[in-house]
Amino acid sequence: MSDISDWQLNKKRPRYFAGRYLLAEDFTNQHDYLSNRQRYLHHSLYVSGVIEGLEVTQENGNKVEISNGSAVDNEGHLIVVDDSDDALKTLEVTTNGFVYISWKEEEEDEQEGGEKRNIKPSFHLEVRDSKAGSGVKLAQVTVEQGSIEVICDRVYSGICLPNSNGNNGYTIRSWQKDGASQGVAIEGSLKISESLLVEGKVDIQDSLTLGKEDQSCTLQLGQDGTLNVTKGVAIEGSLKISESLLVEGKVDIQDSLTLGKEDQSCTLQLGQDGTLNVTKGVAIEGSLKISESLLVEGKVDIQDSLTLSKDEQSCTLQFGQDGTLGVTKGVAIEGDLKINTLLMKTQTINNIKQEISEAQPSETAVVTEKAIVDYIEKVLADHHPTKDLEFDLGDGIKLEMIYIQAEGIPFDIGKLHESDSHIITFKKDFYIGKFPVTEEQYNKVKQGKTGGERKPKVNVSWNDICDNGGASFLEQLNDLLVVQLGSLKFRLPSESEWEYACRAGTDTIYFFGDDDEELKNYAWYIESDPQPKSAKEVGKLLPNNWNLYDILGNVWECCEDKYDDITQIPTDGTANNDATSDNRLLRGGSWLGAAFYCRCAYRANDNPDRRDYHLGFRVVCSV
Incomplete structure (x- = not known):
């Protein structure tokens, strides 16, 4: 949710009375007064997405068509498609990507003197290679051997409940999977005073508390996928647990306990003589003495030590x-x-x-x-001598920087992008953030107070980071740490610095190799979390060879460069600020994108004013 001052809401509107002399600007002010307030309400109280219709279907050849419907975008514009827009409903598809609809206005009805009499709200359809950018996503399309497949991957509008957290307010929207409605997604907490009857599946993203006051039981999934029960719960009947169950305390089993699923299970049962019978494998906490030999078929999970x-x-x-x-x-x-x-x-x-x-x-x-x-x-x-740095932001919040040895080392970024040879020779070594900048780091720098999670800071634009009239994040960070920095100065990485640090001396698709199946160990992306909710806490997966975490996936990372051909990157490793495009480079992919976008060489770009919930950044400074 943006600041109200960004909307430039008119504080007055024209007053009409008999004999009033009217100018063109009076009507413009009247329109702006009403439309800007309406947009502000749409932006603040509704979540960007489809309201109704706008289904995407394949037409003859390599074209898709959208149906009548409506949507609201993240700038509060109401997009309406009806029968009068038939000429605009068809889109030619030549590449894989996502179908987006964006709002626009067109002037029409020219009169004498060349002026247009009317402004008509309209829309624009396009296929993008990433989910970054403005507009509303309608579907995913793939092209293979001239055939188009439309995959239901749409985002529905909903309501946003404002609170003191600003853009961290609670939202409610419906959601689909594989083209079928799955229910209501709630981001935040839901309090039910009486009772709740659920017929079907309940998908719990964080935790579920059953009961009231001192008689309650809380179920919560840990980061390792285990189900934690904070208090006792009595179960009459059967309990099915899809993954694993962690119980801290005593378990009283009246008859038998079966752990596992289908053919992979272990049953514990007390015999009449008091002996414990184990039909299959069992996890043992404590010591186990085996007189003869032990044959283990499968994985051994060691909690403490194995002698x-x-x-x-x-x-x-x-x-x-x-x-x-x-x-x-x-x-x-x-x-x-x-x-x-x-x-x-x-x-x-x-x-x-x-x-x-x-x-x-x-x-x-x-x-x-x-x-x-x-x-x-x-x-x-x-x-590779260690010269890593750690900066103190205050209140125990640190900013860790990894030393990257680069000076004089040739880096042929052209060949890595299957283009002509284009060798970068860095003039200096540099430091780069061990993690993307987190919410708690950002809040400490911008607001001078603690708060926020160790998740990447999102919903921040390139201009918010670099160029905001003396109030940018980098300007405030350099002012805060002026004594600790000495001659150093924080900035965004150049595109060549980002890729050099990301690859960490490798030339494969990913910094660990070419196997897509291995990516889930290093990066958060759509296939690794089929029901994504937001960016993930940093440092939970494996780093690259130079100890950089989350440099692939989790959030798109802003670079300083303007977007241009890869062969136009300066050969000294600095940023390309001379390109004609105003768009800025994004690298690394995100939690909301496919593995394809997490390749070391994948390049995306966006408007420097763009904010989104999967756009973030990490910082560098030169030696």
Whole structure:
């Protein structure tokens, strides 16, 4: 929800009386007085989306057509399509993307002297390659071998309930999946004074509290997908849990307990003699002594540590608080070793064994996984010295910056984009944010107070970040940290700096390789979360090789550059501000886009005034 001062609402309108002398500007003021107030109400109290109709269907050849209907956009314009607009309803489709309808006005009915007598509200249809930009999304279209497929991927309008949080107000709208209505989506909280009867499926995005006052039970899904029950709940009948159930406390089982689903289940049942019978696998907290041997078919989930022993020879594997796997004694490795996403072939392991053995000639070299990890980290540190920075914004809020060694290193961005060779040679090393700028960081800089989540800051435009008459985020950030910065200065990354840091020395589709299936471990995007709600908390997935988190997916990230051909990027690594287009570069994809947009080389662009709930940014500063 934008500030009311942005709307320039007229505080007065013409007064009409007999004998009044009227000018053209009087009628213009009357129109602006009414229409601007109407737009402001539409923008503030309604959510952008389809009101009715506007169905997209395939027509002959490579064309689609929309039906009559209406929508409201995020600027409060009412878009109406009826029979008088038949000539505008058809759109030729030549590429994959999303069908958008946008509001526009057209002057018509020319009179003597060349002036147009009327202004007619109209609309514009187009196919975009991303969900960024203004207008209302109607459908997704794909083109394959001359055939067009229309996929129902539309956004419906709803109502916005204002509150003290401004643009973080609660919204209610209907939603569809696979072309069928699925119910009502509520962003925020819902309080029901009496009772609620639900016939069908309930989709809970955050938590559900049952009961009243001190007699209540709260069900909440954790970030790992487990269902947490904060208080006791009595269940008469059967309970079906699709994923996993975490119970902290005592479980009283009257008969038997079956864990799992379908053929992958484990049943615990007490026999008449008091023994516990386990029909399939079971998770054990505590110690387990096996007299003979243990055969495990499938995955072993170790909560604390695992000790393997025979006679007096033992090896303990334990995860540290930082997520690293510690090996307290030696373990022999035969074959390949996979560490996170780094697959080390046997020959490489043997080479490391030899080097470690030569470095310790008087000792018996026991090459453990930890020894190999320590060796790799030492080699990387020798070639990429750590000079990372951490800035204190106050109240315990930090801004972490990763040092990127770039000076004098040739970077052929042209070939990476399947274009002519275009080599960038950076003049300086630079620092780049470890994470996108978060809500709590943004609020601390702009408002001087704590508040907000560790989610990327969204609904902020390029101009809000860089050019806002002395009140931009970057200007206020540099003023706040002037003492800590010294000679440094925060800015947005150039497009070449962003891609160089994103790739982290790789030349594959993604910075970890070419496998789309691996992307969900590193990025939030539409396929990894089929029912997305908003941007996700930063740092929850794996980083790239240079320790940058969420640089693919989650939110589109603004670059300083104006949009132009890739071969027009300055060869010294600075931003391209000389292009004729006013649009600014966006990189990285978002939680609301497909995996296709999360490629390291994908380029999007948008108007510098554009704000949206999947547009964000991260900052850099030069050494």
